Amino acid sequence: MDLLNTLVEKGLRRELPTREEALAVLATTDEELLDVVAAAGKVRRQWFGRRVKLNYLVNLKSGLCPEDCSYCSQRLGSKAGILKYTWLKADEASKAAAAGVAGGAKRVCLVASGRGPTDKDVDRVTKTIEAIKENNEGVEVCACLGLLTDGQAERLKAAGADAYNHNLNTSEATYGNITTTHTYADRVETVQQAQAAGLSACSGLIAGMGESDEDLVDVVFSLRALDPDSVPVNFLIPFEGTPLAKEWHLTPQKALRILAMVRFVCPDVEVRLAGGREVHLRTMQPLALHLVNSIFLGDYLTSEGQAGQADLEMIADAGFEVEGTDTTTLPEHRSTGVCGSAGGCGSEGASAGGCHDDAPAAEEASDVPAVPGARQDLVTVRRRGAGTELAPNA
Numbered sequence: 042m043d044l045l046n047t048l049v050e051k052g053l054r055r056e057l058p059t060r061e062e063a064l065a066v067l068a069t070t071d072e073e074l075l076d077v078v079a080a081a082g083k084v085r086r087q088w089f090g091r092r093v094k095l096n097y098l099v100n101l102k103s104g105l106c107p108e109d110c111s112y113c114s115q116r117l118g119s120k121a122g123i124l125k126y127t128w129l130k131a132d133e134a135s136k137a138a139a140a141g142v143a144g145g146a147k148r149v150c151l152v153a154s155g156r157g158p159t160d161k162d163v164d165r166v167t168k169t170i171e172a173i174k175e176n177n178e179g180v181e182v183c184a185c186l187g188l189l190t191d192g193q194a195e196r197l198k199a200a201g202a203d204a205y206n207h208n209l210n211t212s213e214a215t216y217g218n219i220t221t222t223h224t225y226a227d228r229v230e231t232v233q234q235a236q237a238a239g240l241s242a243c244s245g246l247i248a249g250m251g252e253s254d255e256d257l258v259d260v261v262f263s264l265r266a267l268d269p270d271s272v273p274v275n276f277l278i279p280f281e282g283t284p285l286a287k288e289w290h291l292t293p294q295k296a297l298r299i300l301a302m303v304r305f306v307c308p309d310v311e312v313r314l315a316g317g318r319e320v321h322l323r324t325m326q327p328l329a330l331h332l333v334n335s336i337f338l339g340d341y342l343t344s345e346g347q348a349g350q351a352d353l354e355m356i357a358d359a360g361f362e363v364e365g366t367d368t369t370t371l372p373e374h375r376s377t378g379v380c381g382s383a384g385g386c387g388s389e390g391a392s393a394g395g396c397h398d399d400a401p402a403a404e405e406a407s408d409v410p411a412v413p414g415a416r417q418d419l420v421t422v423r424r425r426g427a428g429t430e431l432a433p434n435a
């Protein structure tokens with residue numbers, strides 16, 4: 042297939058595909074799916090070998106957000122039956138993080154619901170970062186606290202944070218349909234503030250919110266222009282009690298095509314399979330490892346993932362290996378250290394789940410799948426781990 046040969050050649054050279062080529066990947070048929078996965082897999086292996094980086098989420102503050110992101114179980118007015126709690130103490134968060142590290146996680150993602158942190162919140166997170174770094178040698182810490190104001194990224198960096206996550210989520214054209222309490226431009230600005238402070242930027246998307254293929258290509262091209270080091274790809278889990286509760290648009294095949302498209306557009310970037318992988322990829326999850334080089338271990342912010350042990354077995358069974366702390370995730374040309382950001386996404390040579398947004402899950406299933414093959418019966422709200430008395434599923 043000429044399209045795939047062209048895309049492999051471009052990916053190996055870190056060249057940007059055209060928009061038409063990216064759209065053509067999304068338009069491939071189910072019969073062509075294995076060829077698409079094999080082609081994108083060649084690009085993945087060139088830059089990341091068979092390594093899979095594990096990331097572990099700690100929800101520092103859950104629910105009760107004043108913002109109205111339609112996909113989010115923690116949004117203003119959400120009726121989703123999720124856990125709600127205010128800031129975990131530094132030692133509680135450190136203990137939760139340690140469980141993920143013990144399970145093989147190389148990065149801990151500290152997430153808090155809300156529009157953005159106050160300076161007092163940054164103080165709290167600073168203490169938490171210090172506690173985690175002290176107790177877990179070599180661990181990377183990513184903060185995901187919402188929109189930043191001046192000086193906050195610098196303070197997080199000084200406290201030892203390695204990265205900051207803030208997702209673009211969807212295309213600029215459709216952003217206003219998903220959220221009204223802040224703008225796409227606000228989100229771009231926060232990612233740029235994090236980069237300017239020397240933090241490794243992690244910024245991604247949520248697929249399956251009713252967007253078109255053009256929207257998906259738009260947001261992925263925007264991400265590439267923004268040049269984050271990691272790109273989490275979430276698949277919407279339509280929570281009952283949120284406006285997107287009935288949006289079931291994804292099949293395993295569609296999810297794989299989306300991941301392949303992201304890999305071709307961002308060949309040498311950490312592409313992270315994030316929230317919704319169990320629900321939408323189901324038994325096809327191992328195929329996705331040929332496309333992404335990073336996943337979350339165990340549970341998500343407000344929904345349960347598959348057991349951490351099942352993640353590890355899946356990686357081993359598929360012929361991949363968990364990336365250790367002694368290995369630099371990014372290829373040398375974009376790496377300046379543990380997760381540095383001086384390289385570039387693609388041949389321009391310009392300079393990773395999202396956390397805040399990968400939480401959606403349903404309390405109960407809605408009635409009719411919007412797309413044949415889309416299933417809606419595999420979501421459980423998280424009742425264990427951080428903020429509970431129960432052990433986490435790391």
Ligand code: SF4
Nearest residue numbers: 106108110113116154
């Ligand atoms: S995504 Fe973040 S800002 Fe938006 S509603 Fe959820 S917690 Fe609030």
